[in-house]
Structure formats: structure tokens, C-alpha cells
Amino acid sequence: MLNVKQIRQDFPMCVKQDAGNGKIYFDNAATTFKPYSVIEAVVRYYTHESVNIHRGDYDLSYQVSEDYEQARKAVARFLNSEEREVIFTSGASASLNLFAYGWAQKFLKKGDVILSSEAEHASNILPLMKAAEITGAIIEYIPLTQEGELTIEAFKAAMHDKVKLVSIAHISNVLGYVQPIKEITRITHEYGAIISVDGAQSVPHIKTDVKDWDIDFLSFSAHKMLGPTGVGVLFGKFKLLEDMDAFMLGGGNNARFDICGNIQLKNPPFKFEAGTPAIEAVLGLRAAVEYLEKIGMDDIEAYEHELKTYAVSKLKDLKHVILYNEHAGTGIITFNVDGIFAQDTAVYLNSKGIMVRAGNHCAKILVEVIKTSETVRASVSFYNTKEEVDALVEALRTITLEQCIDLSIM
Amino acid sequence: MSDYLKDPQIHREIIMDHYQHPRNHHLSEDAAYHKAHMASESCIDDLTVMMKIDQGIITDVCFDGVGCTISTASTSILTDLIKGKTIEEAKVIVHSYYEMINLVSVDEDLLQEAVAFQNVGKQANRIKCATIGFKAIEQMIKEEETNDKQ
Numbered sequence: 001m002l003n004v005k006q007i008r009q010d011f012p013m014c015v016k017q018d019a020g021n022g023k024i025y026f027d028n029a030a031t032t033f034k035p036y037s038v039i040e041a042v043v044r045y046y047t048h049e050s051v052n053i054h055r056g057d058y059d060l061s062y063q064v065s066e067d068y069e070q071a072r073k074a075v076a077r078f079l080n081s082e083e084r085e086v087i088f089t090s091g092a093s094a095s096l097n098l099f100a101y102g103w104a105q106k107f108l109k110k111g112d113v114i115l116s117s118e119a120e121h122a123s124n125i126l127p128l129m130k131a132a133e134i135t136g137a138i139i140e141y142i143p144l145t146q147e148g149e150l151t152i153e154a155f156k157a158a159m160h161d162k163v164k165l166v167s168i169a170h171i172s173n174v175l176g177y178v179q180p181i182k183e184i185t186r187i188t189h190e191y192g193a194i195i196s197v198d199g200a201q202s203v204p205h206i207k208t209d210v211k212d213w214d215i216d217f218l219s220f221s222a223h224k225m226l227g228p229t230g231v232g233v234l235f236g237k238f239k240l241l242e243d244m245d246a247f248m249l250g251g252g253n254n255a256r257f258d259i260c261g262n263i264q265l266k267n268p269p270f271k272f273e274a275g276t277p278a279i280e281a282v283l284g285l286r287a288a289v290e291y292l293e294k295i296g297m298d299d300i301e302a303y304e305h306e307l308k309t310y311a312v313s314k315l316k317d318l319k320h321v322i323l324y325n326e327h328a329g330t331g332i333i334t335f336n337v338d339g340i341f342a343q344d345t346a347v348y349l350n351s352k353g354i355m356v357r358a359g360n361h362c363a364k365i366l367v368e369v370i371k372t373s374e375t376v377r378a379s380v381s382f383y384n385t386k387e388e389v390d391a392l393v394e395a396l397r398t399i400t401l402e403q404c405i406d407l408s409i410m
Numbered sequence: 411m412s413d414y415l416k417d418p419q420i421h422r423e424i425i426m427d428h429y430q431h432p433r434n435h436h437l438s439e440d441a442a443y444h445k446a447h448m449a450s451e452s453c454i455d456d457l458t459v460m461m462k463i464d465q466g467i468i469t470d471v472c473f474d475g476v477g478c479t480i481s482t483a484s485t486s487i488l489t490d491l492i493k494g495k496t497i498e499e500a501k502v503i504v505h506s507y508y509e510m511i512n513l514v515s516v517d518e519d520l521l522q523e524a525v526a527f528q529n530v531g532k533q534a535n536r537i538k539c540a541t542i543g544f545k546a547i548e549q550m551i552k553e554e555e556t557n558d559k560q
Contacts, residue, residue, distance in 0.1 A: 343454050343478040347536075359454050373476045374454060401479070405425050408480050408536045409529050410418060 002295065002303045007383050010035040010291070014383050022353040024388045029173055029201060029332055029379035030357055031223045034288075041287035042228055045280040053279055054252060068279060071286035072269070078289045079218070079235055080209045087234040087241070087269040088282055092200040093123040095219030095234035098272060099196050100127030102244040103217070103236075104165060110136030112164040115193075117142045117150050119172040124198040124219075128167055137164070147327065148175045152183050159191055166195045170202035174360075174377065175325040176308075176332030178206065182213045189214065194240065200224060205304060205330055207297040216240055222281060227288035231281035234272070241268035250274035300382045304331035307380045307389060314393040321396055324375060331380040337399055342374035344404040349376075351407050352395040415518050421526035428483035428523075433490050434472040438462070443470070444553055446546035455481050455539065459489075459546035463554050466496050473543065480527075480536050485543030487523045497551055504544050511540060 008014035013033040017023050025033065045064070053065040069083075076083040089095045104127075108114070114128050118141050125139075132139050142158040144150055150168070159166075166188045170181050181197060188195045196217040199208065203218070204225035210218055218235040222228055236244065246253055246265060253274035257263040265271040292300065308331045315321045315335065324334040337345050346358035357377045378392060438460050449456040457475035461468055471489040488507075492500040506520045513531040530540040 341478040341482075343539075344480075373456070401426060401429075402422055405422050405429075405479055406418070408533050408539075409421050409425065409527060410532075 002299055002382055004303075004383065004385055007295065008385075010037070011383055012036065012039070024354045024391055026354060026356050026378040026380060026384065026388070026392065028381035028384075029224070029377065031229070032204065032226050032381055033383065034226055034228070034284075035291050037291055038226055038228065038284045038287045042280045042284045045283050052276055064279065067286075068282055071282045074286045074289045075233055078208065078293065079203075080211045081235050082238060084267070084269055085235055085238050085241065087236065087272045088277055089232045089234050089272075090230055090278065091223070091232035092198065092219045092221040093232075095232050096123050096196075096198060097127045098234055098247045099217050099219065099236070099244075100131045101247045102272070103196075103240065104128060104131035104137075105134055106245050107243075108132075108135040108137040108164060111162065112137040113160070113162040114139045114165045114167060115142060115158060115163045116140070116167050117169075118144050119148060119150070119174060120167075120169060121173050121198060121200065123200070124167060124169060142168075148172070148325065149177045150179050152180050155184055156187060159187055161191060163188075163191055163193050166193055167198070169198040169200070171205065171330055173201045173332075174375070175334055176201070176328035176330040176379075177325070178202070178329050181215065185214050201330075201332075204292075206301045210235055222285040222288060225288055226291055228278070228281035228284040230278040231285050236268070238268060241272075244268075246271050246274065248274040252276070295382065301330075303382050304380050305329055307331060307384055307386065308333055310386055311378070311380070311389045311392065314389070315396065318393070318397055320399075324372075333378045333380075334375045335378070336372065336375055337396065340399065340401050340404055342376045344401070345376050345399065347407055348399055348404045349392070349395055352391070354392055354395055415525050421528075424487070424523050424526040425479060425483040428486040429479040432473075432482055432486040434493070435474060435486065436472050437474045438470070438472060444550035446549045448542050448546050449475075454478065455542055457481060457485060457542055457546070459485065459543055459550070461547065461550045463497065466498075468492050468495055468497065468500055471547075473546075477542070478539050480530065480539035481542045484524070484527055484540045485546075487526070488543045488547065491522060491524060492547065497554065500547065501551060504547055507544055508541070511537060
């Protein structure tokens with residue numbers, strides 16, 4: 001059981017809310033608040049350790065380099081991977097682009113098939129569309145159920161010998177379904193294909209175990225899991241990383257080069273980390289991972305789902321609220337108010353101090369499945385409370401189109 | 411301004427009416443129409459506005475797509491406003507509308523029902539919604555004028 005009241009004391013944004021600023025944050029799928037420990041790790045670097053890594057022969061650089069590698073160790077422990085399989089990037093988008101450039105563009109051939117789903121985020125599918133354009137590979141989409149869910153049966157039916165790459169989100173950012181990733185991976189490997197998983201919405205909310213799942217690549221961002229912006233991770237199996245191309249060349253990723261153009265790159269993960277990284281953000285990510293471990297991912301998952309279930313049970317009583325993902329097992333609630341455009345609903349909720357996201361959430365091809373172009377998304381985190389959910393439900397109980405319009409024209 | 415057009419409740423009713431029953435809400439297959447697809451400002455609004463210009467007169471305007479109350483209603487009102495007008499008259503209307511959105515002045519004779527949006531400028535995050543159709547019209551007028559020069 002989580003002590004949410006105490007957890008809220010760890011987050012300055014929650015402390016301000018509890019002191020009475022009247023705000024409620026339900027856009028956690030976009031980014032999360034940061035605990036003091038993360039902020040302190042970032043500030044500590046700039047205040048006491050503000051030198052570069054992997055360079056100097058002086059003590060302080062050595063110390064920061066050690067801290068930086070300790071962060072990699074912490075992430076590896078969090079994912080159950082090896083340290084050398086953890087590449088720091090600038091975020092999930094950079095990770096997915098690195099994979100698409102370094103692996104997909106290099107190894108896919110004309111006629112090969114990339115199998116993905118209709119619920120993918122732009123950051124996953126757009127780099128793959130580019131890879132398909134360049135290599136002549138074809139993207140096929142696993143059909144979803146009417147509720148937007150990907151079933152193992154549909155996946156099996158869509159799988160065939162020409163599929164060389166399966167690329168899907170572990171948890172969809174719009175509907176919040178958890179895909180059976182272990183089973184999907186097992187089948188993918190039976191066909192000799194590899195799997196790249198977009199973990200942007202899963203790594204922050206459920207326990208990750210890349211070894212148990214046997215997945216080949218995993219991309220995610222720190223800022224959606226209590227960490228700083230500007231840093232993310234690409235996990236890849238070491239054997240695959242050895243063969244994969246670097247997206248960037250430059251300082252820090254080469255071992256030596258000469259005037260004839262001979263370049264020898266470092267081994268993974270360093271060959272993928274050219275340029276000075278966001279050192280403070282990596283150190284902050286370590287603090288985030290340690291904070292999540294202290295709370296416990298299983299408890300986080302259970303509590304967030306409990307909050308979502310609680311919200312759904314109350315929202316179901318409101319006849320004018322349309323729910324799109326009642327059965328999704330995570331903390332994402334996707335809905336609309338009958339007769340009110342999603343953006344107008346979001347503006348109305350903002351006037352009540354409630355922050356949610358309206359839009360098509362960067363998963364534009366999903367429109368064809370759920371038959372609505374725009375939805376409102378309320379996404380909870382483990383620092384949210386039932387009282388906050390009650391406030392959302394109450395605000396939605398009394399929403400009218402007239403009020404929404406008045407907010408814009410008064 | 412007449413009192414009728416000052417009443418916030420009237421403003422709301424005008425917008426409700428145009429949102430729920432948008433005028434000229436269809437697209438044309440006629441290749442002679444100008445077309446402006448307004449979808450790059452955000453990932454929310456996705457409106458297409460079409461306009462037929464014959465010898466300097468806007469003989470038809472229509473629109474369709476996905477938009478919030480403010481973008482749908484403002485575009486609907488706009489189509490009513492400029493249909494049948496000359497390009498020069500339409501330009502004056504568009505200019506006057508921007509003056510209102512920028513909280514400079516309100517010309518109710520020119521803008522008629524569009525005065526419902528006279529306070530939208532106070533909500534910075536809705537200005538894009540309230541001007542999307544007007545930008546489409548500006549774009550198509552520019553296209554027409556460029557064509558004329560060639």
C-alpha cells in the first residue's frame with residue numbers, strides 16, 4: 001500500500017497544490033512531476049561537480065564520470081539488463097530514431113516487412129516510415145479490436161515469414177492497454193525477426209524486465225518517470241548493438257581516427273554517445289530510478305490502476321461522458337463529453353484547475369479505429385489522490401457547452 | 411453598437427448556433443475552387459476552407475473538417491460574411507476582424523455576428539482557434555491575386 005500523503009511531500013509541485021494553489025495535474029502521460037531528490041541531483045551537479053565526464057585527469061572529472069556510470073548501472077538494474085546495453089539519448093524520440101537509423105535502415109531490405117500497430121505514437125512510426133522509404137521495406141499494421149486493443153490472436157494472424165521487425169508500444173499512449181509483450185516477443189523470435197518496444201508509457205508505470213521478456217530493443221524517456229527532460233534511454237541487446245550504426249559521430253564515441261578517414265569507434269554503449277551528454281539529467285535519472293525502486297513498481301502499477309478504476313466507476317454514472325478505454329489496465333482515462341469538442345472540455349477543466357490533454361495524442365492513425373479524431377486524456381500518477389479524481393468527476397458532472405463557450409468569449 | 415450585439419448571452423447563442431449548425435458546411439468537387447487546408451498550426455484543428463472567385467467576386471465559400479467550438483463557429487460566421495462580397499470587401503472584413511481580435515476596435519456593421527468573438531483576444535490560447543478560417547481566406551485571396559498577376 002502506498003502512503004500517498006507522504007509521497008506528495010516529496011514533490012514540490014504537489015506540496016504547492018496541497019498548500020492550496022487549487023491545481024490538479026492529470027497529464028502525467030505527457031510528463032511527470034519531479035521529486036526533491038531528482039531536483040537536488042541536478043542542482044548538485046551544477047553546484048558542486050560542474051565539469052565534463054570521460055575527459056579530465058583531475059579528480060573531479062573522474063568522480064563525475066564515476067557518478068555518470070553509476071547512473072547507467074542504476075538504469076540497468078531497473079531494466080534487468082547489462083550496463084553496456086544502456087545507451088543514454090536525449091529522450092524516447094531520439095532512442096526510436098537511433099534504432100530506426102542505426103538498425104532498421106542498415107539491415108532491412110526491399111520487400112522486408114515491419115509489423116506495427118495502428119495505435120503507435122508518431123515518435124515510433126515516423127522514423128520507421130522513413131526507414132521503409134529508404135530501404136524499400138513495407139510497413140504492415142496489426143488490426144486492433146473495436147476498443148483499440150491489440151490481441152495476441154490478431155498479432156499471430158498478422159505475423160509471417162517476411163516480417164523482419166516488430167515495433168510496438170508496450171502501453172499505448174492514447175488508450176493505455178498493456179500489450180502481452182513477452183508472448184509477442186516469443187512469437188517474433190520464432191519467425192527470426194527482432195522486436196523494438198516503445199516503452200515511453202510502460203517503463204514509468206509497470207515493472208520492466210528485458211531479460212525475462214527477451215525483447216531486443218526498448219526506448220523510453222526520463223521525464224515521464226520523474227526524471228529530468230533531455231535524457232532518455234535506448235536499451236539494446238549487446239550483440240545487436242555491436243552491429244548497429246551510430247546515428248552521430250564525434251567527440252566521445254571514437255577510439256581513434258586518422259587523416260585517411262579510418263575511424264575506429266568505441267564499443268557499445270559509448271559508440272552511440274557522441275558529444276557531451278546531458279550529464280545533470282543522467283544524474284537526475286539515477287535519482288528518479290532510485291525513487292521509483294524505493295516506492296516499488298508493483299505497488300505503483302497497482303495503485304495507478306486502482307485510481308483509474310475508481311475514476312471509471314464514477315464517470316460511468318455520468319451519462320454524457322463517453323469512455324473509450326474502460327478496460328485498459330493502466331492509469332490512462334480516455335474520454336469525451338457528448339456534444340463538446342475535446343479541446344473545449346480541456347479548456348473547461350483548466351478553468352477548474354484540472355490539467356488534462358486534449359487532442360489525438362500523436363497517434364494519428366488510431367482515428368480509424370476508435371472513430372473519433374479527438375479525445376480528452378486524463379493520466380494519473382501514483383502521487384494523485386482519490387480526492388483529485390472526485391474533483392475531476394464533479395467538474396465533468398456539471399459541464400455544459402454554454403460554459404465552455406463562455407470561457408473563451410467572456 | 412446596438413445593445414443586442416453587446417449582450418454576452420447573445421454572443422454565446424450565436425456561437426452555439428454556428429457550432430451546432432455550421433453554415434456552408436461541405437466541400438466542393440469543383441476544381442475551380444481555391445482550397446486551403448488548415449492543419450499545421452496544431453494537431454487539433456484540421457479544417458479545409460474552399461472559395462470560388464469569379465471576376466473578383468467571392469461567389470461561394472464552404473468548409474469542413476474537425477475543429478473546436480471557437481474555430482468551427484468563427485469559420486461558419488466568416489463564410490456567411492464574405493459570400494457574395496468582392497475580394498476588396500472581404501479583405502476589409504478580415505482586417506476588421508483582426509482589429510477586433512487584437513482588442514483594438516469592433517465594427518459591428520462590418521462584422522455582424524462575428525462580434526460574438528470580441529473578447530476572444532483576452533484568452534491568448536484561443537486566438538488561433540478564432541482566426542483559423544480568416545487565415546485560410548487570406549491565403550486563398552493571396553493565391554488568387556498571385557494568379558492574376560501571372
